[in-house]
Amino acid sequence: MKKTGIAIHGGAGTILKSQMNPELEKNYLNGLKQALESGYEILKKDGNAIDAVEKAVIELENNPLFNAGKGSVFTNTGKHEMDASIMNGENLEAGSVCCVKQIKNPIELARKVMEKSDHVMLTGEGALDFAKLVNCKIENDNYFFDEFRHKQWLEIKDTDKFQLDHSKKTPPEKFGTVGAVARDNNGNLAAATSTGGMTNKKFGRIGDSPVIGVGNYANNSTCAISCTGSGEYFLRAVVAYDVSSMMEFGGMNLEDACNKVIHERLLKIGGDGGLIAIDHSGNIQLPFNTEGMYRAAMDNNGLYKIEIY
């Protein structure tokens, strides 16, 4: 049976139940629930996978608990630089933005790059110029301010350290990214990924999130994938396309391909994190090699889960 479904994530890393307070846990679960159901609602009404993943990611971007959109971490200059990408598995069209400031919903801008430009990847000030041209919502720096994120930054801002999200550990072990993958009633797949990057990051660092084939990929004939993890390792391992290629050229199923990439190939080079994936038949996988990953999934065959550890 071909399934219609959606999966989302809100980052992976050292997320331990022993260190979580009950209220915060509840808020995370509620945030995931809201994003999951708002995306699924579109699929249920016979909507497109691309609309469903965009909607789910917008919900996560608007929730300050997650490191994307509002709630993005601070760079070393006290600003917010965000990355996002989106891909349509029906026609392999894709859009991506890197190191963009002031954009309320970077995933919306990535979609406009896909649909209203001749380009796939835009970066920095240039991407902001494009955003203004296509009327993307711009916010001032105050909109992105979050007390918790600010404290994280103050703690390390005069050091050379950078953190991938709000872990206090060094090396950082929490990867703040959000993402969604979906399969709609017409069998179209889509993937969307968005991140606020690393706390105190500098040098205009780009991670895996905005890179098509790495942090995000969708192809109707194989699968749709959104990743979260130690971006540099994901880049070197071309993670999302690795899963797709194992299915296409190696004849593997989604589960085996995901496990091989996350639990073998990525570990071998020292990378940690996870991904969410849905295949051409609607099967969903949510593998990770860290202690936890904020994740949720739902389909028309009775699957419904929201999990953290």
Place this chain on the structure above:
Amino acid sequence: MKKTGIAIHGGAGTILKSQMNPELEKNYLNGLKQALESGYEILKKDGNAIDAVEKAVIELENNPLFNAGKGSVFTNTGKHEMDASIMNGENLEAGSVCCVKQIKNPIELARKVMEKSDHVMLTGEGALDFAKLVNCKIENDNYFFDEFRHKQWLEIKDTDKFQLDHSKKTPPEKFGTVGAVARDNNGNLAAATSTGGMTNKKFGRIGDSPVIGVGNYANNSTCAISCTGSGEYFLRAVVAYDVSSMMEFGGMNLEDACNKVIHERLLKIGGDGGLIAIDHSGNIQLPFNTEGMYRAAMDNNGLYKIEIY
């Protein structure tokens, strides 16, 4: 027999013998020869593949005939924004820079990102800050000025047009990128790619060249690849890693994998261009689906060619 060898390219596109003047043709052939032989010289002395590809690309970057380093095209603000990437097939380490200004040899900076930072991709002003920290050679705008490139830009600067290189055709059909791939005596593979991007480009556009797995990839167990072409299509097709994956998961040889990617899969979505590739045994392929590609290759088994059409 395992071969030691190197291949280089200086871009692909509508390059017709009928439109080439004999002196210019000679200069192109000489530029390719010099880059090829300077890279091969390193391999002959038992040097590393990574040093050989860097050296060959530096030669091409320093030659104003090619759209990379000196000779880079003008952006819509009359500046030069360059991209470059490098990968070491021995350990899958990689470095990349996007939209960098004033860097004499972007490939050198990409290598320093690989070796002296915790990151893989750096962009814009941040990448320039890093370049200063690691003492990469900075040049002022005059260094990059080239009369021919300036004329190209003046012709279209007040329009919305952009050109991938110095074709006067619309749509543009010449892709200005340089690259090198090599296999050394120890069986290590490496790839390097560098570009000045598109004439009159705006919005901080990033093409395939600086993206690991797309415009550049190296893995000792499969192959090393450097691409040149319509970057947006290459990004969507994850071209370099596609070739590697077909070999790794599909059991194809280099020639079949290259042909399938360049002559079938890329054409299917509308992309044109070419790539250079060397596999784990030192076999070399130089496929392209355009009229021409500036290319050259040389190995310890008697291969020596420098070709344009």
